[in-house]
Amino acid sequence: MQTKVIVFYKLKPGVTLDQYREWSLQVDQRLTPAQPAVNRFEPYVVVGGEGGGEQYTVFEDLDVESWDAWQKILETEAMKPVVEGFPGVADPSTVVVIYGNRII
16 A cells, blocks of 8 residues: 655755755755656745744655655665755754555
């Protein structure tokens, strides 16, 4: 069963949205959707929110084969530029990840 993964985070202090966008387009959006267990990957800039959602700068919406498959992907050599580059543009202390399966 396909799993939905949503990731919320703020940019690293001192990183501009333009700098983040460049990394996202050149690294994250090029490599992440190319992984075999990733069915869809869409990053978004937060433009508003309620209930605390406005505290984040970015959220990512992924459809993956499973949570376990996603965790294995993050350990691959192919994802190394994403995993290692992420802390350079995003504040790891603000990352929130939720995942689940569609109610059917």
